[in-house]
Amino acid sequence: MSHAFVEVQQAAKRFPGSKGSADLTVFENVSFQLQKGEFVCIIGHSGCGKSTIMNALAGLDSLSDGAMIMDGREIDGPSLERGVVFQNYSLLPWLTALENVRFGVRARWPEWKESQVTEHSLHYLEMVGLKEVITRKPAQLSGGMRQRVSIARAFATKPELLLLDEPFGALDALTRGVIQDELLKIWSQDRQTVFMITHDVDEAILLADRIFLMTNGPEARIAEAVEIDLPRPRSRGEIVKHPHFYTLRNYLVDFLVNRASDLRTLSQDSRGLHYPRPVNPVAEASAPATYHKADAPASASPKLVNLSAKEKHHG
């Protein structure tokens, strides 16, 4: 049994091709682990299947192949243990901000008294700075406020794993920065495990412990897991002054711009369990040769979790 909190092994998503043609493989051989309390971001170009991986983790979508295990149990359908923040906020428009948060809290703790539910919801709304607008409906809130309500709802239910699907994708840069700080603040209180999709390299460096880099689809995979060992607590203003910041940033941008499409054709890991290659660009920059050697054996792990056989269509 793996000891990681979340274990994803050889996940694949394929869509049946039209008559005669081969199946379209969005991604395959996606394996990774999340440790408890870890903040992991996943970056990749559109169409590489990030959202499918996230929806599968949420239990909203199913994989064609592979296994997902959280806390020793296979992920099979949605659960309150996995909270989701969608890009389009997904607030219920007929409920006020407070009622939307209460909706989540009530579902999580049905036995709680009304006053307790309200108090708990208010606490989280206050944490994202929305105490004044709790009686407004989503249509009367700005995009940033709506996403704050959505974040408050997700954190208020205290899930074991939080899945954020490009939560700031639709927001302007200023609002985005403010909410990133709030997200860090609220996360550092409970230290939940977070798995987040983003397109923003700076955002990923600010938030994440590790960044997964996906190659381009179709047949995408997670190529590397970049370690971000910048000291916490981090803030937007301070982090850019850190000597390692630009090393990390350049490495990520280089991957996305130059290497994401080339790596796709590599098929040496099409069989067997491979976790993404852990990369530490800072260490690599100072001693590239030794780092690679030391790292090589660790990247492939033979331990496969035994699950009921699922349909395989390799080849």
Next chain:
Amino acid sequence: MDRTTTEWKLSLNARATLLAVLLLVVGLGLWEGLERAPVLGGGEELSEYELLMGGADETARVPPPSAILERAWVELSNPFYDAGPNDKGIGIQLGYSLYRVLTGYLMAAVIAIPVGFLIGMSPLMYRALNPYIQVLRPISPLAWMPLALFIIRDAEASAIFVIFICSIWPMLLNTAFGVAGVRRDWVNVARTHELSPLKTAFKVILPAAAPTILTGMRISIGIAWLVIVAAEMLVGGTGIGYFVWNEWNNLDLTSVIFAILVIGVVGMLLDLALSSVARLVTYQE
């Protein structure tokens, strides 16, 4: 420049009211003027025939607005009198009609909304039931009347059945449409919060589909009020439809026109009532 445009905008409501009143006055004035019986005689002696006819015109005329207003005053000042089967106050007749419409309508709602929910949630049920709905829906509700009279053997219940059958379709189809169109995101919110199917239906799908359902209910009440007049003309006995037909048989056109106006006003009030309910459940996305 700006000031003049805002002044124009501000007066739009007032101008509309003014124009409406003007149209009313001109319309009623023309009607009143054209339909007045000609002043007879001109000093001449009335012939024997004219005396027999009470000085009336040879062709019957549509009664003028003043006569209708007079009748309205008489009817509305004592709307609930009951002087036998053929002579009841307008209030009593309206009461009968409203009772039938609301009974048939509520029965239809009780069936149409759950069935619509089912059809909207399940593609299987939608495909299985759709052919029947498509065949039954275009049937004129009055075509059911003979069959209803034969099976139910009661005129009153048959009228209610006709209302039921005509108001069920818009509610059914709108409910199905509204439920099927609930945004995937909102259903996912219910799923990630592990809501039971029943809770999902009441806490997410019903409020999300409510505006569409209410639209269907509004169309239905309008159709039901249209149909009740025709149905009551057929079954007879009581109701505003019977009142119209009875006054026609009495050649009392003044009462007929008065009743037509009353039907219009009541229909408008029914629609207003439902639209104010609809406003309660409407949300902005």
